[in-house]
Amino acid sequence: MVAAMSLKNAPDVSTDDYLVVGLATCFLKEEGEVHEVNILEPIPSAALEAILKGIPTSYSMARGVTVGEVMGEEIPQLPVEFPPATQFCDDFAERAIAACRTYKIRTEAQSHIPLGTMRTDFNYSTERKRVLNQTRVVRKEDDVKQHEYTHKVL
Numbered sequence: 001m002v003a004a005m006s007l008k009n010a011p012d013v014s015t016d017d018y019l020v021v022g023l024a025t026c027f028l029k030e031e032g033e034v035h036e037v038n039i040l041e042p043i044p045s046a047a048l049e050a051i052l053k054g055i056p057t058s059y060s061m062a063r064g065v066t067v068g069e070v071m072g073e074e075i076p077q078l079p080v081e082f083p084p085a086t087q088f089c090d091d092f093a094e095r096a097i098a099a100c101r102t103y104k105i106r107t108e109a110q111s112h113i114p115l116g117t118m119r120t121d122f123n124y125s126t127e128r129k130r131v132l133n134q135t136r137v138v139r140k141e142d143d144v145k146q147h148e149y150t151h152k153v154l
Contacts, residue, residue, distance in 0.1 A: 010097045015068030018110050019100045020048055022062035023082055024089075026130045034129065040070075040082060041089040042099035045109035052112055056125035064113040067100050081118055 020043045027034045043051070043062055051057045063079055070077055076088045089095065103110055113119045 009093075013067060013097050013100050013104075015066060015071070017067045017100050018103045018115060019065055019067050019070065019096055020045075020062050020103070020113055021065055021070055021079065021096075022059040023086060024058045024130065025060060025124075025126050026058065026132050027126075028133055029131050030133075034131070037132075038083055038086045039089050039132075040076075040078060040086050040092070042092070042096040044099040045102040045106045048112055049109060051122055054123050056123050056127065058124070058126060058130050059122055060124050061118055061120045062113055062122075063118045064110070064115045066115065067096060071096060 021040055022043045024039045024041050026037050026039045028037055029035075041059075043059070048062070051059060051062075061081075063081060065079060069079060071093060076092050078084070078086055078088075
């Protein structure tokens with residue numbers, strides 16, 4: 001048996017620690033068109049528990065893994081159950097370590113998706129699209145108009 005190693009940026013997290021990763025359906029907006037992409041993201045314990053209560057989610061499936069399975073030598077590794085065209089989310093390693101810590105604190109959350117198993121019975125919905133590269137532009141017309149006496153003592 002190979003001894004668990006701690007990660008150099010997170011000595012409190014070892015390669016044998018539990019983590020949930022999910023396949024999220026997201027969208028990219030390019031030249032006015034919206035394109036669908038599959039993103040692999042770590043799911044923190046609180047988010048997983050909310051998803052399991054039935055809120056609509058962009059996650060179509062999730063798998064219980066060890067940190068070492070998805071972060072071999074700190075380079076992200078795609079689990080074989082996920083489609084080959086799946087992309088990793090931005091800051092995957094940092095988010096994986098943060099999500100892993102949530103399962104260390106709430107160990108009972110590990111029972112929702114046992115290690116090595118997959119779950120697909122979520123309330124999957126893309127009605128509210130997660131657009132990854134969307135920018136918000138604030139315009140003068142967006143300001144809320146106030147009455148002239150709002151800040152006056154009457």
